[in-house]
Amino acid sequence: MKNYIQQIVQLFGFNKYSDDTQMKVRKWLTDEEHSDEKSDALYALWKQAGEQRAPKGMQQSIQQMQKNIGRPLVESSHNFKLLIWKVAAALLLAVSSVSIYLLMQNHEPEDLIESYIPTAELGKITLPDGTQVLLNSKSTLLYPKQFSGKTRSVYLIGEANFKVKPDKKHPFIVKATDFQVTALGTEFDIKAYPENDKLIATLIEGSVNVEFNHLKSHVILKPNEQLVYDKYTKKESLQKPEMENVTAWQRGELVFNNMRLEDILMVMERKFPYRFIYSLHCLTNKTYSFKFHNKATLKEVMTIISQVAGDIQYNLKGNVCYIEHKEKN
Numbered sequence: 001m002k003n004y005i006q007q008i009v010q011l012f013g014f015n016k017y018s019d020d021t022q023m024k025v026r027k028w029l030t031d032e033e034h035s036d037e038k039s040d041a042l043y044a045l046w047k048q049a050g051e052q053r054a055p056k057g058m059q060q061s062i063q064q065m066q067k068n069i070g071r072p073l074v075e076s077s078h079n080f081k082l083l084i085w086k087v088a089a090a091l092l093l094a095v096s097s098v099s100i101y102l103l104m105q106n107h108e109p110e111d112l113i114e115s116y117i118p119t120a121e122l123g124k125i126t127l128p129d130g131t132q133v134l135l136n137s138k139s140t141l142l143y144p145k146q147f148s149g150k151t152r153s154v155y156l157i158g159e160a161n162f163k164v165k166p167d168k169k170h171p172f173i174v175k176a177t178d179f180q181v182t183a184l185g186t187e188f189d190i191k192a193y194p195e196n197d198k199l200i201a202t203l204i205e206g207s208v209n210v211e212f213n214h215l216k217s218h219v220i221l222k223p224n225e226q227l228v229y230d231k232y233t234k235k236e237s238l239q240k241p242e243m244e245n246v247t248a249w250q251r252g253e254l255v256f257n258n259m260r261l262e263d264i265l266m267v268m269e270r271k272f273p274y275r276f277i278y279s280l281h282c283l284t285n286k287t288y289s290f291k292f293h294n295k296a297t298l299k300e301v302m303t304i305i306s307q308v309a310g311d312i313q314y315n316l317k318g319n320v321c322y323i324e325h326k327e328k329n
Helices: 002-013 019-030 035-048 058-069 080-095 261-271 298-309
Strands: 112-117 123-126 132-135 139-144 152-163 172-176 179-183 187-192 198-205 208-212 217-221 226-230 236-239 254-260 275-277 287-292 312-317 320-325
Touching (some): 132 139, 208 226
Parallel strands (some): 275 320
Antiparallel strands (some): 132 152, 152 187, 172 179, 187 198, 198 226, 226 236
């Protein structure tokens, strides 16, 4: 939930919405539901401003927020949580820039439908044009009630499979952070979780044009090809993955190929309704490969992972999975 909220806050922070949408988001930011997660998300965004991988424009956004509320945002403030809610109400007005219709460029803003899929679930959506979408857990899709104009554009946060309804006159466009995939009628998979360094587009059938690096670069994919783009290094690579592994999530399976434990746990936080608590120092940079069937329980998965890794142990308490370094005998 935290990464989802952080991405939504960031998305709404950098774009201008209609008055009605702004009112709804301000209400969402300031209501009591998931208040801790929203507090943490806002704090994390502000903290990122001084870090190397801060989102473009974040520092300027923070300065504007400080100007609007008339005081600095500092970690040491005793009333930091109260300050968060004061700033949240002004967030959209403080940092708005271009139209929300990143999705619908060159058109007047329209009402968007927001579909969010909770942890451990998959969601099927039929878009207004008949396009079929399968959303992975902890993913969000923003799309209009009705497509209008020359394109059919949606915004994805997370992972989804698209089976696009053919329409040569109206290309179908999926937008993510610094990433855009355009298709006429085809099937493809996009992975664009905000916590991951890499954005991935995999073509299953048809043809797509993948644009990246502020849309200055592009690659046209053929079936069974995959483009992997690093958001931070701005480098891309063209691969031919095992398609069974690419689509494994659609069948509820877990497949990890040469992945660090930190990244494996990040995926498992979306697969299982548990919180994972661990210290990074107890995880090495070794990479592992695993494949689990769709009915594997967390206990089964963690037992195998801990046995293979050899230097970690886990403990399940309620809906929390504690992971610790395993001391040698």
